[in-house]
Amino acid sequence: MKTEVLVYRGDLVENRHRVSLALYGEGGLLAYGGNPALVSYLRSSAKPFQALALFLTGAVERFGLGEEEVALATASHDGTPRHVEVAARFLEKLGLGPERLVCGVHPPFSKEAREALKKAGENPTPLHHNCSGKHAGMLAAALALGAPLEGYERPDHPVQLLNQRTLAELSGAEPLLATDGCSVPTFALPLSRAARAFYFLARPEAAPAPYREALRRVGEAMRRHPELVAGPGSIDTLLMERLPLLAKRGADGYYGLALLESPRGPLGLALKVEDGATQAREVAVVALLRLLGLEPGPTPWDRPEVRNHRGLPVGHLEARLELTWV
Known part of the structure; x- marks a missing residue:
């Protein structure tokens, strides 16, 4: 069955973005589209699991970290003044x-944040980087472990070994490693295995015992501070404000969802647009939620228009998703 996002120019399909996805629930793999065994890098969709180290190492208690800092550790944030403020405070606590x-x-x-910096004659700093919260979290975990701060990004650093072990135990598979855009390790897993990890984020009580409390608290931080996980108008923030779920975008067409409630109970989802198209990813995610019986209301990703250089509408995108239920 085809699972894809179509790009129309006029009445003709000009491009097709193939999508693979896996849905995991109680009892295992529930449904899939495309190839659920596709091995893909989670990229930033792994951040909620990397943030578990804040609790597994005791860093939260040691440094008095609050839910805002925890939420920012899961974030691919938009670099607004609010995000920069929380990132700076996070580091100050360390x-x-x-x-x-x-x-x-x-x-x-954030376009507004970019323009404000330009108007002020200022340059962006590492605090504006969308991964600054994740990196602050890794520094906190390193301090709590008594590990060196130097080289915290290397695959053989104790913090990165902990993150690798965490994702392996939650997914049930050993991840492949490469270097992410922000220089720390990124993890590749079959979509069905990544969906298992997101299922445990949706239902922490079903996870291996050592991770239950950390999963619960990371999920609570994301739910209570969705604006820190991405930013106003971003898909992660919008979906978490409207629906009972945890949403985490990743680079190059990846997306992870932990559905706390659905007609089929708690679910974990891992989705990959195989050619990495971000615009197609958003369209696929919103369409999939509706297919699963969850209604996010009007969004910018419902049949979005394709416009030319004059701003004239010349086409649109639409998702065609067909799920195979196991």
Whole structure:
């Protein structure tokens, strides 16, 4: 069965973005589209699981971290002043400065934040990087473990070994490793295995015992502070504000969802647009939620228009999703 996002120009399909996805629930794999065994890098969709280290190492209690810091550790944030404020406070609680972050620098995702920096004649800093919260969390975990801060991004660092072991135990598979855009390890898993990890995020009491409390608290932080996980108008934030779920976008067409409630109970979802198209990813995610009986209301990703350089509508995108139920 085909699972894809179509791009129309006029009445003709100009491009097809193939989608693979897996749905995991009580008892195992429940449904899939495309190839559920597709091995893909989670990229930033792994952040909720990397944030578990804050609890597994005792860093939250040691440094007095609140839910806002925990939520930012899961974030691919938009670099708004609010995000920068929380990231700076996070580091202050650790007694560290932004120079310790090895994520690099990029302009804020937020158009308003980019324009404000430009108007002020200022350059972006590592605090504006969408992964600054994740990196602050890794520094906190390193301090709590008594591990060196230098090289915290390397695969053989104790924090990264802990993250690798965590994802292996929650997914039930050993992840393949590569280097992410922000220089720390990223993990590749079959979609069905990644969906298992997201199922445990949706239903922590079903997870292996050592991770239950950490999963619960990370999920609560994301639910209570969705604006920190992404930003106003971003898909993660919008979906968490409207529906009982945890949403986490990843680069190059990846998406992870933990559905706390659905007509079929708690579910974990891992989705990959195989050619990495971000716009197609958003369209697929919203269509899939509706297919599963969850209604997010009007969104910018419902049959979005394709516009030319004059701003004229010349086509649209639409998802065609067919699920095979196991």
